Amino acid sequence: MPPAFLFDGLSLSIVLAGTALATVLRSGRHELTVTARAIAGLFAKRFSAVQAKADLAAQVSAIRSDGLLRARTSAIGDREFDDVTDVLIRSRSLDALIERHHDHRRKRITAANAAVRTLAQAAELGPVFGMVGTLVSLSRLPATGLEQGTLSGAISMAVLTTLYGLLLANLVLAPLARAVERRSLDEERQRQEVIDWLSGQIEPALPVATHAAQNTGHHSGHHIAHHRARLEP
Numbered sequence: 508m509p510p511a512f513l514f515d516g517l518s519l520s521i522v523l524a525g526t527a528l529a530t531v532l533r534s535g536r537h538e539l540t541v542t543a544r545a546i547a548g549l550f551a552k553r554f555s556a557v558q559a560k561a562d563l564a565a566q567v568s569a570i571r572s573d574g575l576l577r578a579r580t581s582a583i584g585d586r587e588f589d590d591v592t593d594v595l596i597r598s599r600s601l602d603a604l605i606e607r608h609h610d611h612r613r614k615r616i617t618a619a620n621a622a623v624r625t626l627a628q629a630a631e632l633g634p635v636f637g638m639v640g641t642l643v644s645l646s647r648l649p650a651t652g653l654e655q656g657t658l659s660g661a662i663s664m665a666v667l668t669t670l671y672g673l674l675l676a677n678l679v680l681a682p683l684a685r686a687v688e689r690r691s692l693d694e695e696r697q698r699q700e701v702i703d704w705l706s707g708q709i710e711p712a713l714p715v716a717t718h719a720a721q722n723t724g725h726h727s728g729h730h731i732a733h734h735r736a737r738l739e740p
Contacts, residue, residue, distance in 0.1 A: 518640050518667040522675060525636035530629040538625050545622035545687045553690070556697035559588060560704055566592060567708045574712055575599045587611040587698065591705075599714055601706055608702050612695060619691035626684035630676040637672020641665040 531539065562583035570578045578596050582589045587608065595604040644664035648657065 513667070513670075515664060515667045518644075518664050519671055521640040521643060522633065522636045522668055522671040525639055526629055526632045526672075526675060529632045529636070530625065533628055533632075534625050538621050541618045542622040542625040545619060545690075546683060549683075549686055549690060554694045554697055556700045556704075559583070559585060559697075559701045563588060563592070563701070563705060567705065570596075570709060571712050575709075575714065588701070588705075591702075595709065601710060601713065604706065604709075605702070608698075612698070615691065615695065619687060622687050623684045623691075626680050626687065630680035630684065633676035633680060634669075634672040637669040640668020640672070644668065 534542075562585070566578075566581045566583075569581075575596060576599070580589070580593045580596055590611065591604045591607045594607045595601070598604075641664075644661045647664075648661050
């Protein structure tokens with residue numbers, strides 16, 4: 508079939524505009540904003556645990572050599588790690604660092620889930636408006652008398668709107684939802700790796716009383732795992 512026969516402006520408009528409008532009506536402004544940011548984030552540089560460790564290395568080295576009492580915060584440009592290191596130095600507690608990490612993690616996961624849910628809803632709506640286009644094409648048939656050209660045009664529009672709805676759902680929206688989900692899971696895995704590394708590096712530099720308290724009854728590794736388990740569904 509020639510490519511020209513695969514394009515119909517009205518059919519495409521019905522599917523795209525209908526899907527977009529229904530998604531907007533189903534979702535709030537916050538969900539739409541979060542989804543737009545998540546999609547934009549797919550084209551941004553990925554979070555790298557290796558780079559984060561390299562950026563934190565100088566600060567960790569200073570803490571290990573001088574201790575937390577004389578340590579000063581040094582921003583690396585990552586909101587979470589700037590925050591958790593500031594909390595660590597002010598509180599001199601790994602508990603506080605891990606709790607603040609979990610606060611950031613919860614916010615990121617909530618945002619990612621909202622974006623995935625919005626895109627999944629849009630993917631469900633694509634084929635629906637493909638069917639709407641089919642009904643529109645049938646409604647344009649004359650009540651009396653059918654010309655061959657009119658019938659062919661109606662059938663063509665019905666087929667194309669159905670096709671556009673399926674393509675939009677399965678080649679655009681559903682893959683976007685999965686891409687956002689995969690990016691979120693990968694980032695959380697790498698951020699947890701940095702937190703585990705940071706905790707292991709900082710623990711020997713904790714004040715003696717704090718260090719002893721945090722090692723009473725459990726090792727810090729078990730402590731981190733305990734906090735992580737609380738976040739799992």
